[in-house]
Amino acid sequence: MRKYIIILISIVIITFGGIYMKHQHDKKEAETELFNKAKEEMATFIEKNYQDIDEINFSDSYKIDPMGGITVEGYLNSDKNKEFFGTYDKANDEIGISSVDAEEKPECQDKVCK
Structure with a gap:
């Protein structure tokens, strides 16, 4: 009887x-997909709103905030001094807060180009 209990506990x-x-x-798979x-989305945002962008390099690290947004960061045009970061808002499917060390396109200076 004792043998059966040990087997049952092991299975559980x-x-x-x-x-x-x-x-x-x-x-982990859901986080990677996000x-x-x-x-x-960040690459599209940068390409539409900033000029002279040839290459976008992303960091492998990310942070997920309690509201479900995810922060991505990296650098532009292989220049590690031209950094950017942005928070992707999953609920609204857009980039919310961002900072990009690049010159904005003239038509996107007063508003975010989509």
């Missing part, structure tokens, strides 16, 4: 461990 522990690992994997979407 292995099952919960597997469920936890699957949850962690799914969470990070890729944020990079795509």
Whole structure:
């Protein structure tokens, strides 16, 4: 009888461990998908609003705020002194707060070009 209890407890522990690992994997996968979407939106935002942009290099780090936004950062035109960062708002599907070390296009100085 004792042998069956030990086997049952082992099965329960292995099952919960597997469920936890699957949850962690799914969470990481969702974060990676969100990070890729944020990079795509930030690249589009920079290309539409700033001039003389030849290359956009993203950092591999990101931060997810409690409201679900994700902050991406990097540099422009292979010049690590020309930095940018922006927060992608998933709910509104747009870049919210941003700072880009580049010259804005004349038509985008007073408003954000979409």
